[in-house]
Amino acid sequence: MNFTQIALEAFRAMGMNKLRTSLTMLGIIIGVGAVVMMLAIGESVRTDINQRIASMGSNLFIIFPGSQTSSGGVRVGRGGMQNLTEGDAQALQRLENVDYVAPVIQRGFQVQSGFSNWNTMVYGVTPEFFSIKAWDTSSGSLFGEMEIRSISRVAVIGQSVATNLFGDFDPVGQTIRIQNRPFEVIGVLADKGSDLGGSDQDDSIYIPMSTARQQVIRQWFPGSVNYIMVQAQSARTMADVKYDLTQTMRVRHRIREDQEDDFTVRDLSAIAEAAAGIATGLTLLLGAIGSISLLVGGIGIMNIMLVSVTERTREIGIRMALGARRSDVLFQFLTEAIVICVCGGAAGVALAYLGTVAISKFSPLQVGMSAFGIVLAFGFSAAIGIFFGFYPAKRASSLKPVDALRYE
Amino acid sequence: MTSVTSVAAPVLAAAPLLKLRGVRKSYVTGDIETPVLKGIDLEIGRGEFVAIMGQSGSGKSTLMNILGCLDTPTSGEYSLDGHEVATLRDDDLARVRNRTIGFVFQGFNLLKRMPLIDNVALPLLYAGLDRAQSRTRAQVRLEQTGLGPYAFRLPNQISGGQQQRVAISRALVNDPPLILADEPTGNLDTQTSVEILNLFTELNRSQGITLLVVTHEPDVARHANRLVRLKDGLVTYDGPVEDAHL
Ligand SMILES: Nc1ncnc2c1ncn2[C@@H]1O[C@H](COP(=O)(O)OP(=O)(O)O)[C@@H](O)[C@H]1O
Ligand SMILES: [Mg+2]
Numbered sequence: 001m002n003f004t005q006i007a008l009e010a011f012r013a014m015g016m017n018k019l020r021t022s023l024t025m026l027g028i029i030i031g032v033g034a035v036v037m038m039l040a041i042g043e044s045v046r047t048d049i050n051q052r053i054a055s056m057g058s059n060l061f062i063i064f065p066g067s068q069t070s071s072g073g074v075r076v077g078r079g080g081m082q083n084l085t086e087g088d089a090q091a092l093q094r095l096e097n098v099d100y101v102a103p104v105i106q107r108g109f110q111v112q113s114g115f116s117n118w119n120t121m122v123y124g125v126t127p128e129f130f131s132i133k134a135w136d137t138s139s140g141s142l143f144g145e146m147e148i149r150s151i152s153r154v155a156v157i158g159q160s161v162a163t164n165l166f167g168d169f170d171p172v173g174q175t176i177r178i179q180n181r182p183f184e185v186i187g188v189l190a191d192k193g194s195d196l197g198g199s200d201q202d203d204s205i206y207i208p209m210s211t212a213r214q215q216v217i218r219q220w221f222p223g224s225v226n227y228i229m230v231q232a233q234s235a236r237t238m239a240d241v242k243y244d245l246t247q248t249m250r251v252r253h254r255i256r257e258d259q260e261d262d263f264t265v266r267d268l269s270a271i272a273e274a275a276a277g278i279a280t281g282l283t284l285l286l287g288a289i290g291s292i293s294l295l296v297g298g299i300g301i302m303n304i305m306l307v308s309v310t311e312r313t314r315e316i317g318i319r320m321a322l323g324a325r326r327s328d329v330l331f332q333f334l335t336e337a338i339v340i341c342v343c344g345g346a347a348g349v350a351l352a353y354l355g356t357v358a359i360s361k362f363s364p365l366q367v368g369m370s371a372f373g374i375v376l377a378f379g380f381s382a383a384i385g386i387f388f389g390f391y392p393a394k395r396a397s398s399l400k401p402v403d404a405l406r407y408e
Numbered sequence: 409m410t411s412v413t414s415v416a417a418p419v420l421a422a423a424p425l426l427k428l429r430g431v432r433k434s435y436v437t438g439d440i441e442t443p444v445l446k447g448i449d450l451e452i453g454r455g456e457f458v459a460i461m462g463q464s465g466s467g468k469s470t471l472m473n474i475l476g477c478l479d480t481p482t483s484g485e486y487s488l489d490g491h492e493v494a495t496l497r498d499d500d501l502a503r504v505r506n507r508t509i510g511f512v513f514q515g516f517n518l519l520k521r522m523p524l525i526d527n528v529a530l531p532l533l534y535a536g537l538d539r540a541q542s543r544t545r546a547q548v549r550l551e552q553t554g555l556g557p558y559a560f561r562l563p564n565q566i567s568g569g570q571q572q573r574v575a576i577s578r579a580l581v582n583d584p585p586l587i588l589a590d591e592p593t594g595n596l597d598t599q600t601s602v603e604i605l606n607l608f609t610e611l612n613r614s615q616g617i618t619l620l621v622v623t624h625e626p627d628v629a630r631h632a633n634r635l636v637r638l639k640d641g642l643v644t645y646d647g648p649v650e651d652a653h654l
Contacts, residue, residue: 016521034445079485110615321478321536322578323506401505402479405517 003327006328010335019307024304025344028384031297032348035290037355039373042283046364048193049279052206053200053272055192057132059099063088063249067260082224085261086209088252089191089228095244097237103209103225107217110226111205112177113165120161121177121204124212129195132231140172140187143208151210155183159191177203179216183207237374238269294380297344302388305337309396316396319403330397337389338382345381349374423490424451425586425618426475431484433470435642444470446641447484454585457612457619457648459629462638468622471638472590474582475620477501489585506534514587516571518563518578525550525559528578535582549577555620569600575625576607580617587611589621593628607629626654 014021065083089103097348105124110117127144136142141155155176162171171185190203207216232241244263249263309316316329348368356367433445444467461519462468473479474486477493486493489508496504511517525546532542550556553573559567563574566573572592579587589608609631611617623629627652635652637645645652 002536005539008539009533012522012526314517315519318519319530319534320502321476321505321511321517322531323502323582325502325534327499328502328534401477402473402478405478405513 002075003331004184006331007335007339009332010339013332014339015311015338020304021307021340022299022327022341025347027297027300028341028381029297029348029351030068031290031346031357031384032381033351034293034348035287035380036349036352036369036377038286038290039283039376040352040356040367040369041359041365042279042286043286043370043373044367046276046279047281049275052158052193053275055133055135056268056272057134057229057231058266058269058272059235059238060132061229061230061245062230062266062268063230063245064264065227065262066264067262069134082219082221084225084228085221086225087223088249089225091248091252092228092230092245094250095241097233097241098230098245099233100128100132100229100231102126102132102229102231104129104227104229105209105212105217105219105225105357109178109216111161111165111176113171114165115166118161118164120158120164122212122216123204123216124204124209125206129206129229132229135192136190137187138190139170140185141188143206148208148210149349150210151214152208153181153183153211153215154186154208156189156206157185158189158200158204160200160202161205162188179206181215214252217304228257235269238267242267272349294377294384298384298388301337301340301384302320302392305333305389305392306395309333309392313396313399313404313407314401317401317407320399320401320404326397330393333393334386334389338385341381341385342378343390345378348381349377350375423461424489425454425489425552426455427451427485427487428475429485430538430635431471431474431481431486433467433474433482444641445481447470448641448643450636452618452620452648455612456634457609457632458519458621458634458636459632460620460622460636461624461629464624466638467641468589468638472588472622475590476511477504485531491643496555502534506531508584508586510576510582510584512575512579512587512592514594516563516568516575516576516592519572522558522562522609523572524555524566527563527574528581531578531582544577546577546581549581551575552572567600569603572596572600572604573607576604580611586618587620589619591622591624593623593625596612600629601625621642629654 007404055150063084084103086103089101092098093101093349102125106121108119109122110119111122126148127142130142135294137156138159142156143152146152155178157165157171165172165176171188174185176185177183189202213219230241230245232238245260246265248371250261253262257260316324319329353369356369359365359367425513427594428450431445431448432443434441434443448471460468460471470479471590475632477496478490480494484614486503493504506550518524519530525543528549529539532545533539537545547556547559550559553571553576555566555570555573555577558570563571566574572595587608592608593604596604605628605629608619608621612619620634621628621632629635630649632649635645635647635649636643637652
C-alpha cells in the first residue's frame with residue numbers, strides 16, 4: 001500500500017467510529033487551543049509591559065519630595081511639602097554620568113477647545129523631559145529651548161486629550177484654553193497607553209516650564225517643582241549616580257549627618273526589571289498550563305489508541321492474513337493518531353483564534369496570535385500524535401498474525 | 409522474492425507446491441511445553457484437492473496456520489512453491505500471504521464495518537493496486553459469485569452463506585494458486601455447505617486451484633480427491649478419499 005492508501009484506510013477506520021474519534025480529538029482541541037491561547041495572552045502581556053517600560057524612560061531616577069518611611073512608602077511633609085527646586089535640578093545636571101535632568105511641575109485643570117472641554121493634567125516641562133521619555137509626536141512637533149526662553153504659549157497634547165477636545169480633527173495649529181489663556185497646539189504625542197501604575201499617559205498636556213510657572217501653575221514657593229527626573233548615561237553608572245545625587249541633594253538641603261533625607265529617590269529601572277520578569281514568568285506559567293492540557297490530551301490519544309488496537313486485534317490479524325505488512329499496520333495506526341492530532345490541532349487553533357478575538361473585544365488587552373505559536377502548537381500536536389501513537393501502533397504491528405487472529 | 413506467484417515453469421510443475429519435513433509445533437504455557445504437531449511429513453502437488461480430518465484438538469488448525477505462514481513451526485522444514493519458508497523475512501511472508509495463499513475461515517473473518525466490496529478489495533490494496541482499480545476487480549469477483557447487487561452492504565446485512573461466498577471471493581481476488589480453508593462450512597447449514605463445496609470443486613476442476621480443506625464432516629471430505637487424517641499431532645492416513653472408510 002502506498003501512503004495515500006494508508007491515509008485513506010486510516011480515515012475510513014476513523015469514520016467507522018466517529019464518537020471515539022471525536023472524543024479523542026476533543027482532548028487535542030482543548031490542549032492545542034489552550035497552548036496557543038495562553039502563549040498569545042502571555043506574549044501580548046509581555047509586549048504591552050515592554051512598551052510601557054520603554055515609554056517610561058530608561059536608566060531613570062525620579063526624586064520626590066518627602067522622606068521614605070521604613071516600610072517603603074513616602075511620608076509627605078507639612079502640607080504636601082514642595083522642597084524640590086529648579087536650583088536642585090541645575091545642580092544635578094552638573095553631576096558626572098548624568099545625561100538629562102528634567103524638573104516637572106503639574107496640576108489638573110479643565111481645558112477648553114472650540115468644541116468642548118476636558119479635565120486633564122497639565123505638566124510644565126523642559127525639552128529634557130521628552131529626551132528622557134524618548135517620546136515623539138504623531139503629528140506636529142515638540143517644543144524646545146527657544147519656547148522656554150520666549151515663554152511661549154504652546155502645548156503638546158496626548159492622544160486622549162486630542163480625541164476628547166478635537167474628535168477626529170487634527171489639533172495641530174488649533175487653540176486650547178488653560179486657565180483662560182490661549183495656547184497653540186503644536187504637536188500631538190504618539191499613543192502610549194497607560195504607564196505601569198495604570199494612569200493614562202495619553203491623558204496629559206505638556207507646556208513649557210517657564211510659561212507654566214509664570215502663567216498657569218502658581219507654586220507656593222518660587223522655583224519649587226513637583227518632582228525631578230534624572231537619567232543616568234548607562235545602566236552601569238546607575239549606582240554612582242544615585243550616590244552622587246543623594247549627596248548633592250543632602251548638601252543643598254543642609255541635612256545634618258544624623259538626619260533623614262527630606263526627599264525620596266526612586267529607581268525606575270528596578271521596577272521595570274521586576275515588571276519584565278513578571279511578564280516573562282507569566283508567559284512561562286501560561287505556557288506550562290497549556291502544555292499540561294496538551295499532555296493530558298496526548299495521553300488521551302495513547303489511551304484511545306491502545307484501546308483501539310486491542311479492540312481491533314482481530315482486524316489486524318485479518319489484514320495480515322490478507323497480505324498487510326508490519327509497516328502497513330504500523331503506518332495505518334500511526335496515521336490515524338497523526339490525523340486525529342493534526343485535525344484536532346487545526347480546530348484548536350481556530351478555537352484559540354475565537355478566544356483571542358473575544359479577549360481583545362471584552363478586555364483592554366490586545367491579543368494577537370503569533371505565527372510562532374500556531375506553528376509550535378501544530379508541530380507539537382503532530383509530535384504528540386507520533387509520540388503517543390507510536391507505542392500502540394508498534395504493538396499492533398508486532399503481533400504474530402496467528403495470535404491476532406485468535407483474539408476474541 | 410518475486411517468483412512465488414509466477415506461473416510455474418514446466419519443470420517445476422512436477423515439484424510439489426508445498427512440502428513438509430518433520431514439522432513439529434509445541435505451545436509453551438508457563439513451564440509446560442505441550443507438543444501439538446509431532447513430526448508431520450506431507451507433500452501436496454499443484455491442482456490437488458485435499459481434505460484434512462481429525463478429532464477436535466488433533467492439530468488441524470495448527471497445521472493450517474503453519475501452512476498459511478501465519479505461524480512458524482517449532483522445528484522441521486516447510487517449503488512453499490520452492491521457497492524455504494523459514495528463510496523468508498516478514499515482508500516476504502506478507503507477500504506470500506497476499507499473492508500465493510487465499511484464506512477461508514470458519515467464522516468468515518470479514519471486517520465488520522466495511523462494505524463487502526472493500527472487504528474483497530483489501531488484498532488488492534495490499535498488493536499495491538489503487539482504490540479504483542481494486543474496487544473494479546472486487547466488483548467483478550462479487551458478480552461471479554452472484555453477490556454483485558450486495559457490493560455496498562455491510563457483512564451483517566447478508567446471510568452466513570453469502571458472507572462465506574464473499575470471503576471466498578476475497579481469497580480468490582489475487583488469483584492465488586493455493587486456497588486454505590479451515591472448516592469453511594462449520595457455521596453453515598447443509599444446503600449452504602453443499603453450495604460452497606460445489607463452488608470449491610468447480611474452482612479446483614476448471615481453474616486448477618490447489619485446495620486444502622479442514623473438516624470433520626465426511627460429506628464434505630467426499631468432495632476431495634485425497635484425504636489426510638490427523639491424530640494427536642501425527643498423520644495416521646494419507647491416501648485417496650475412496651480408500652478411506654468414511
Ligand atoms: N496458542 C495456543 N496456546 C496453547 N495451546 C494451543 C494454542 N493453540 C492451540 N493449542 C492447543 O493445541 C491443540 C490443537 O489445537 P488445534 O490445532 O486448534 O486443533 P483442531 O483445529 O484440530 O481442533 C489443542 O489441544 C489446543 O488446546
Ligand atoms: Mg480447529
